[in-house]
Amino acid sequence: MGNFAFSGRMMKEIVINSFSGLHDVIEKYDARTVVYRGVKSVNFPLMPKVGRIVPPKSIGSGEANEKEILRLFKERALRFLDFVPSNDWDWLALGQQYGLPTRLLDWTENPLVACFFAVAESGEDDSVIYSYQNKSYIDVKKYPDPFRYHKVGKFVPKHITPRITTQGGLFTVHPKPDQTFESESMDKIIIPNGIRKGLKRTLNKYGVDQFSLFPGLDGLAAHIEWLQSKHD
Numbered sequence: 001m002g003n004f005a006f007s008g009r010m011m012k013e014i015v016i017n018s019f020s021g022l023h024d025v026i027e028k029y030d031a032r033t034v035v036y037r038g039v040k041s042v043n044f045p046l047m048p049k050v051g052r053i054v055p056p057k058s059i060g061s062g063e064a065n066e067k068e069i070l071r072l073f074k075e076r077a078l079r080f081l082d083f084v085p086s087n088d089w090d091w092l093a094l095g096q097q098y099g100l101p102t103r104l105l106d107w108t109e110n111p112l113v114a115c116f117f118a119v120a121e122s123g124e125d126d127s128v129i130y131s132y133q134n135k136s137y138i139d140v141k142k143y144p145d146p147f148r149y150h151k152v153g154k155f156v157p158k159h160i161t162p163r164i165t166t167q168g169g170l171f172t173v174h175p176k177p178d179q180t181f182e183s184e185s186m187d188k189i190i191i192p193n194g195i196r197k198g199l200k201r202t203l204n205k206y207g208v209d210q211f212s213l214f215p216g217l218d219g220l221a222a223h224i225e226w227l228q229s230k231h232d
Contacts, residue, residue: 038115
């Protein structure tokens with residue numbers, strides 16, 4: 001068995017000390033129901049980007065500002081697209097992929113992808129992989145308006161970009177995006193800062209790196225920079 005330790009809390013914390021420890025933790029989950037999210041710092045709140053924005057006084061509520069953000073994106077993004085999203089769920093997913101503040105959080109079905117996002121950038125804090133166990137998905141035909149869906153849920157967009165496919169990506173929607181997401185169905189797999197660089201090197205050996213997850217010249221350039229730099 002690899003090295004990992006459990007401490008009982010509402011959201012269980014699991015500290016790993018090696019790649020084999022991560023493997024042993026992942027083996028305990030049901031691949032049919034679990035998704036993962038890697039975060040650079042264990043101190044970052046698990047909160048959608050739009051929840052961290054203070055809306056202009058002229059807008060008023062956070063939801064009104066969020067809808068205006070989406071309206072502006074839909075209005076101005078069309079000339080850059082080779083397809084038109086068919087509903088607001090897909091519009092939110094598309095915007096999320098390009099950094100638009102939304103009520104979504106990105107997740108992946110691949111724990112190694114989540115691990116990469118947790119350790120990709122240098123930092124002084126421990127990193128974390130969230131594992132969320134939830135077998136249900138949102139029927140977007142039954143609930144066509146994401147702003148009227150009033151509980152946390154998972155969905156896969158109909159129009160999947162190559163980046164989402166490569167990363168095994170999907171999303172959760174958060175009706176209260178200004179609140180930190182916590183769940184009894186979620187674990188925090190904590191990656192001590194001291195093993196972050198080693199994990200990134202190991203992931204590269206398994207073909208999980210900047211270029212494989214962001215295929216294109218920008219991903220290639222970033223991967224080559226990392227390969228040709230000292231990373232003890």
